[in-house]
């Protein structure tokens with residue numbers, strides 16, 4: 387698995403979009419996604435020479451807008467394309483991180499968690515992990531310890547979604563261990579033995595997540611949620627005992643909405659400000675990391691110092707180890723229908 391992969395997914399039209407008579411403006415072919423700006427006439431150009439269509443190439447373009455289409459990409463296909471690699475990487479000792487990024491209502495939570503009838507990447511990755519653990523332990527090749535934690539970052543504050551009633555759950559502190567990197571002080575960690583244990587925790591955490599109705603989604607997640615699996619393998623390598631620890635962060639980011647599009651005011655507007663601030667920091671961190679990797683690829687070019695602003699948001703600080711270093715990262719950008727042109731956000 388390459389160290390960073392980017393996928394984009396388009397969901398079916400919802401009632402609101404149908405009522406607004408929204409037009410379908412996205413075409414997908416293999417890894418290419420084309421967006422049409424309907425404001426620009428066919429054969430013409432828009433302001434400052436903008437073209438009517440723009441094509442972007444990603445590692446994967448998932449067409450999930452119409453279940454009847456032969457190109458339809460199901461939850462299972464998304465897992466087979468992206469999730470199986472995450473499981474494989476964890477067994478190979480890599481950290482892995484999957485982000486879902488997109489505007490509110492574009493399908494991030496559906497891709498990550500899914501719904502009751504059709505589970506998303508997080509449950510499928512956990513199931514895949516346990517089915518491989520069961521296979522390996524059957525042959526006595528290794529022993530495993532799996533721990534789960536689940537938190538949300540709401541208005542730049544960390545909250546434990548798997549709280550025990552007696553413990554402190556709000557406003558937990560992020561600290562940095564000299565060897566193990568950033569961590570959340572007092573975050574509860576739960577030892578799990580099988581997929582059923584994980585499912586129980588996931589359901590409990592999802593109930594605790596901060597959601598609200600916005601102008602664009604009736605059940606909008608107002609926080610970034612990070613579901614983390616810490617996976618330790620103990621085995622014998624050339625008759626010597628060894629232990630590998632990998633972390634999988636599965637991140638459902640809060641919606642990257644524009645205030646004018648959602649009509650947000652008051653509390654929702656403040657939330658939106660904090661959400662967008664941390665998403666901008668995420669973009670800045672990724673672009674600084676891209677500059678660093680370009681510098682590394684061109685050793686003869688004079689390097690300017692690159693500062694990676696991990697500490698500018700709680701999200702990037704906590705995921706520091708998963709954004710750079712020994713980690714495989716997947717970014718899934720979700721798209722919703724629009725009847726005007728908008729730019730695709732791409733993190734490579």
Ligand SMILES: Nc1ncnc2c1ncn2[C@@H]1O[C@H](COP(=O)(O)OP(=O)(O)OP(=O)(O)O)[C@@H](O)[C@H]1O
Nearest residue numbers: 397450490491492493494495496603606607640641
């Ligand atoms: N691929 C899909 N197929 C079918 N329905 C989908 C798909 N993606 C999203 N939906 C539906 O669209 C609605 C909005 O999706 P979802 O809640 O996942 O958006 P979101 O991006 O997480 O929004 P927010 O940032 O506001 O939490 C939900 O009702 C969901 O079931």
